Amino acid sequence: MKLKSILVTASFTALPLFAQQQKQVYLDASKPIEERVEDALKRMTLEEKVAMTHAQSKFSSPGVPRLGIPENWMTDGPHGIRAEVLWDEWYGASWTNDSCIAFPALTALAATWNTDMAALYGKSIGEEARYRNKNVLLGPGVNIYRTPLNGRNFEYMGEDPFLASKMVVPYIREVQKNGVAACVKHYALNNQEIYRGHINVEVDDRALYEIYLPAFKAAVEEGHAWAIMGSYNQYKNEHCCHNQYLLNDILKGEWGFDGVVISDWGGVHDTKQAIFNGLDMEFGSWTNGMTWGKSNAYDYYYLADPYLELLKSGEVTDKELNDKVRRILRLVFRTNMAKDRPYGSFGTEEHALAGRTIAQEGIVLLQNRGNLLPVDPAKTKRILVVGENAVKRMTIGGGSSSLKAKYEISPLAGIEARVGSAANVMYMPGYASPAVAEQDKKGAKAEEKVIDFDKLRADAVNAAKEADVVFFVGGLNKNDGQDCEGNDRSSLGLPYGQDKLISELVKANPNTVVVLVTGNAVAMPWVKDVPSIVETWYSGTEAGNALASVLFGDVNPSGKLPFTFPVRLEDNGAHALGEHPGDSINVKYNEGVFVGYRWADKQKKSKPLFAFGHGLSYTTFAYGKVTADKKVMTADESITFSVTVKNTGSREGQEVVQLYISDKKSSLPRPVKELKGFSKVKLAAGEEKVVTFSITKDALSFFDDAKHQWVAEPGRFEALVGASSADIKSSVAFDLK
Incomplete structure (x- = not known):
């Protein structure tokens, strides 16, 4: 083996100078990534391309050793870097240097209502992942808290799409500064664990776009996430890891996502759907019982030998394959082949x-x-x-x-x-x-x-x-x-x-x-x-x-x-309307957009035990009256609201000032109010500050599923400022012209 290795090296160094220069274009980190991607792609064999689209172990996928392109190494999870596991097993590999810092669960991060904390979280966990030489962090999670019974809610950022959107963006950006891709999960509608592997979610487009997608959209368009993980469940009777509507139409189409779609472990169910419906990398699939347990079980994955056979027979072309590989190469060049990638730090x-x-x-x-x-x-x-x-x-x-x-x-x-x-x-x-x-x-x-x-x-x-x-x-x-x-x-x-x-x-x-x-x-x-x-x-x-x-x-x-x-389970919309966990085949989101406090606001006979946005302090705060810089705004303008907040207690404290918007008359049913701004302000005893919020018509819009577009209808609106969704201090009316 050593002799063979020496001979290969010798043949490479014997190449003419122009050939060496050509060969190194995709290795040159100073070149534009798209140029490097195309250069590498044209040098790869069909077998090498297919190999990159599926796992080779529990948490890795192959690179192209012949071209010097490294493997991809994934790690759970959203709250700390998972211990090393054996190549083909879930069990620990018994390393002595893989004990991580455990960070707070993402519910705790969301409860800070502080984007600086989200940035600190992303920076810290990104450094830990980088030190362990992982180039994909399987997190953060941004599925919406629909029911308090969901066993995985602790991994997510709460019930409100605006809050989750604002918190996820700095997390992603700071993780990726370490040359580690944030893989935002679980896309989409994974709001329960029972029956998660097959349950088909029936939800209207308004709720989909207004409640369940915004945090993913922010992750892509503002956070510029390099990876997205599909979810186990189904939507429109297609598994979400290969779902035409979610992956091709929305994620890659409407949002222009240029990263990699990674399956959840075992979330792939069909080779052709995986080829055509937007999946890029397959992990953890349980193939049939005859192949399970073989030493090369990964070759039996849906995007492995079955895909290669379809390509070689001419039943499918390499169009979709090349798109998948371009995205994977883009991931590699952004992460473990990036110029000046930092070294990270671990367990500090x-x-x-x-x-x-x-x-x-x-x-x-x-x-x-x-x-x-x-x-x-x-x-x-x-x-x-x-x-x-x-x-x-x-x-x-x-x-x-x-x-x-x-x-x-x-x-x-x-x-x-x-x-x-x-x-x-x-x-x-x-x-x-x-x-x-x-x-x-x-x-x-x-x-x-x-x-x-x-x-x-x-x-x-x-x-x-x-x-x-x-x-x-x-x-x-x-x-x-x-x-x-x-x-x-x-x-x-x-x-x-x-x-x-x-x-x-x-x-x-x-x-x-x-x-x-x-x-x-x-x-x-x-x-x-x-x-x-x-x-x-x-x-x-x-x-x-x-x-x-x-x-x-x-x-x-x-x-x-x-x-x-x-107070009671029946005070939650999903349970009040009887649709959790569904009938084991389908689950209907009958509450539509009325999730969390949006549902609670509609109830006249009951109040929450503790409202969304609620939290006390050892000091007290007094709010002035909120004012607006104009009474009428046009569709191409913004409007700014101001409110004075004073610490009236005897010690320093922080208050989260929350802005909600209420549409007073709409052609479609809308929530009583929706969160559209928040600011965490630190005040010494006796100190007061003016907190301002600026919004555009986007904050006034709803998704019209008949038109399949966001609509801001002219009319009267109200801005409400408070300490929680149930503790509104003052409001001011304005008109959209």
Whole structure:
């Protein structure tokens, strides 16, 4: 083998000078990418082209070694860089240097309502992916939060398309500065996990364009994402990984996407549809049982030998193949063959602190009656921490986002570290759940245990009677049927008897703080009894330190909810109209555009438990009256709204000022109001600032499915400014002429 290698090298160096120069055009990073793409494409054989369109291992696809074009290496996931796995297995490869920083889940990022945090997130995770020499990061996820039962909501950015659009763009841009492609997922309409592999979504074009596509469109047109991942489900009875309408007509047609469409793992079902309906790279397909298990199983993928046979027989031409390969080459030249590609960094203190900062800004203070929070440890001698989530590892489990974290600070550890010797901290589990096996360990099994809920609860309640303050840390976890890929929750309530435990704790000790670790809304039958409630999300490596900094007042909470917390499941549009999870074949989105707060605003007999955009602070803010710079705007103008916000409390804080637009008269039913602007403003005690928002007619438009275009109808509109969708401070009317 060595002799053969030497001979090949010798024959290359023996080429005439002009031939060497010709051969290196596509290798010259100073040349325009399109020129390099065409130069490389014409040098490739048919077999080399086909090979690039499908996987060669669990997370890689071939390059062209003969031409010096490297392989493509993908990595999960959206919250941290997955541990290395074996070539043909999902199990960990047992490396000793692949322990990552776990960043907060994307619900936590969305809850910051801060695009600077999105940029910091993208920069940090992009550097980690680059250091591990991955050139495609399988994330971020921007599927819309349609139902609080979706097991994968924790990976996404909430219920509002405007918020998700604004948060995803800086994330993508910063990831890609590292020479790593952001692969935005799951395109599209992947809003439930149950039946996800085949469920056909029936949704009208208005809802599709107004609710479910805007974040993907922003990712493409503003973020300039280099990759998009198709989803498992079907739309118009075609799987979304090879869907003519979504991929060819909209993504590549209307939006002009020039990147790569990558299948979700196992999301490909047909060779010809994969050829013609917009897919570029196939990963993870389960071929038929006869071929599964062979050493070269990847050659049996739909875009592998079956594709090559169709090409060689003349049944299909290379037109579609060349388009796929152009896109893959473009990906390669943008990433692992890019000029001056940085080296990245991995598992650093800088990244851990970035994750802590994001987590701190995303923590939401839901309720704080009597100002129980923040707690002063100097005046609190006996602290009781109750709840399994105070000690449970949340970086493992949950599906493809499961991580091998370098470390994870639990809420209990964060509390103990913060108070030090100032207070005595005691822990009681209170409840328990089945253990989760670590997914990177071959043959790992969850530890089975017998749980005596009555004793756990009784011990915790008795201990609560002697404490100065009780921190109950509960919520959901990454177990199957909770916040976990592959399945949905069965109900809105808390699992494992937590509701009864909370009710008894607060009876035993009124100074009880409920801390929720979730990626979804939950029911709170005890909400009127508990003085303080904190939503801390899945906050990653520095979770405990971030939480403790808020509980004890080192950080003033400033997070806002990126989705609505309903009182009952029936207060959610998808469930009120009876279409989740569908009949296992089809699911109808009968609520149309009325998702989240858009649905809640329509209800006259019920109000949300906690509204979209809600979040309290340890200080207070006063809003002036919103004003407009004109009373009438034309279609080619913008209009600017201004409002004064003052910190009327005694300490520095941040407020998220939200702008909603209401169309007072429309030819089609429209939501009462829609988010069209937000600004996170930091104010010292007593300080005031003027916050401004400028909008164009795009913010006034709706999608007319009959005309298949966006329409802004002349007439009266109203701009509403507030602290949440349910806390509007003032409004001003204006006309579109």
